[in-house]
Every structure is written in C-alpha cells, then in structure tokens.
Amino acid sequence: MAAIPISMTRAEPEEVEDGISRSSEASVRDVPAIVGANLRRLRKGQGFSLEKLAELSGVSRAMLGQIETAKSVPTVSLLWRVADALGVPVASLMATEREPSVVVIRRDNASVLVASDGQYATRSLAPVNRARSTGFFEVTFAPGHRERFQASAIGTHHNLAIARGRLLITVGDEPPVTLEEGDSIAFEASRPHAIENISASLVSAFLVVISSTG
Incomplete structure (x- = not known):
C-alpha cells in the first residue's frame, strides 16, 4: 500500500512573540482533538466498538480510548494501523476541511475492510470522512461463515437488507431470525449479535449504521 503523506497547513500567524507563532501553537494543540473526533466518528460510522477496533488494529482499547478523548497523541505508525483497520486513508484521521456537497464513490476507490480470514x-458506500452519524455499507459473508459482533455504543442502530442469499441473525438473547433475499431487519447494535450465512453461496447485504450518540 502506497504511503499517503500527512500535511498540516498552517494559517498566517496572528501574533508572534520571541519568534514563536501563537496561532501555530494553537494549531498543534488542536491536533489531538481533531484526530480523536475523527477516530470516534469513523469508528462509530463503521459500527465498531472500541474492543472490535482494538482487535482489528492491534492497538489496545485503552490507547484507542485515550486517542478519542484527546488524552494521547498517536504516532504515525499507530495511525497507519488504526486507519488500515478502519479501511480509510490516514488523511481521514487528520481531516479538518469542509467537503463538497456532491461526492461520487467509484467501486475501485471505495474503502473495503476484509476480516475473519476473508x-x-x-x-463503504458513503464518504467515510464526512461529519455524520450514519454509515452505509455493502457487506458480504462467505458460505457457512458466522461473524460475531461485540456490542456497539448505546444508541447505535443497524438496518440490514439482504440483496442475495440467506442469513441467520441473532441479537442478544432474542430468538434467531432467518432473512431471505429481499428481507430486512432493524435492531439495536448496543447488544452483542451474530450474523451467519446459512446458504451455500456468498451472501450480499446492505447495512445502514445509525448512531444517535454523536
């Protein structure tokens, strides 16, 4: 994977004292907050708990929590690991600029996350670096595969629609539900849940993740 340069554009200093730009100092101090806010938004947009992201990235849950609350400044190496786990460019964790009102996402340029040995x-079917609390994804499950998900943050809701195949979905201690092609289900993702492909072919579905916790 080619390296993506990280650059921070500094504004013209408003005040200079003893050769030190006060506005530049403020920009540097803002970096932890910017990275933390972006990480929290992107993680929730993917529907990941801190535990799930820690598992995928190899970065401890405690460290991820410190980054999200701007209590720790991550290294570039750590940012790469987190961005790779989220399936986004490192620059997305540093983004501060306003985005265009129309964004086209080509299939070949979409962010893809592969887990559980493929x-x-x-x-992702939506811009991952937009400041919004909703995510939109195409998800696929190999024949016979069962994927377990830890509880997401309270207030997170999932809406899953089956495009092709059959899935068995278990949410918390609720009875399992079988979904056929064209069926959909809405549930609170703040409880552990599991999704299993009970067909003999690849299953494709569409997932909308909605977080009301900001």
Missing part, C-alpha cells in the same frame, strides 16, 4: 467483508 470470510467477511464490508465496502
């Missing part, structure tokens, strides 16, 4: 994959 048995489960998600492809």
Whole structure:
C-alpha cells in the first residue's frame, strides 16, 4: 500500500512573540482533538466498538480510548494501523476541511475492510470522512461463515437488507431470525449479535449504521 503523506497547513500567524507563532501553537494543540473526533466518528460510522477496533488494529482499547478523548497523541505508525483497520486513508484521521456537497464513490476507490480470514467483508458506500452519524455499507459473508459482533455504543442502530442469499441473525438473547433475499431487519447494535450465512453461496447485504450518540 502506497504511503499517503500527512500535511498540516498552517494559517498566517496572528501574533508572534520571541519568534514563536501563537496561532501555530494553537494549531498543534488542536491536533489531538481533531484526530480523536475523527477516530470516534469513523469508528462509530463503521459500527465498531472500541474492543472490535482494538482487535482489528492491534492497538489496545485503552490507547484507542485515550486517542478519542484527546488524552494521547498517536504516532504515525499507530495511525497507519488504526486507519488500515478502519479501511480509510490516514488523511481521514487528520481531516479538518469542509467537503463538497456532491461526492461520487467509484467501486475501485471505495474503502473495503476484509476480516475473519476473508470470510467477511464490508465496502463503504458513503464518504467515510464526512461529519455524520450514519454509515452505509455493502457487506458480504462467505458460505457457512458466522461473524460475531461485540456490542456497539448505546444508541447505535443497524438496518440490514439482504440483496442475495440467506442469513441467520441473532441479537442478544432474542430468538434467531432467518432473512431471505429481499428481507430486512432493524435492531439495536448496543447488544452483542451474530450474523451467519446459512446458504451455500456468498451472501450480499446492505447495512445502514445509525448512531444517535454523536
């Protein structure tokens, strides 16, 4: 994967004292907050708990929590690991600029996350670096694969629609539900849940993740 340069554009200093730009100092101090806010938004947009992201990235849950609350400044190496786990460019964790009102996402340029040794994959169908609390994904499950998900943050809701195949979905201690092609289900993702492909072919579905916790 080619390296993506990280650059921070500094504004013209408003005040200079003893050769030190006060506005530049403020910009540097803002970096932890910017990275933390972006990480929290992107993680929730993917529907990941801190535990799930820690598992995928190899970065401890405690460290991820410190980054999200701007209590720790991550290294570039750590940012790469987190961005790779989220399936986004590192620059997305540093983004501060306003975005255009119309964004086209080509299939070949979409962010894709492959997990469970290739048995489960998600492809983002919405701009991942937008400041919004809703995510939209295409998800695929290999034949016979069962993917377990830890509880997401309270207030997170999932809406899943089956495009092709059959899935068995278990949410918390609720009875399992079988979904056929064209069926959909809405549930609170703040409880552990599992999704299993009970067909003999690849299952494709569309997932909308909605977070009301900001």
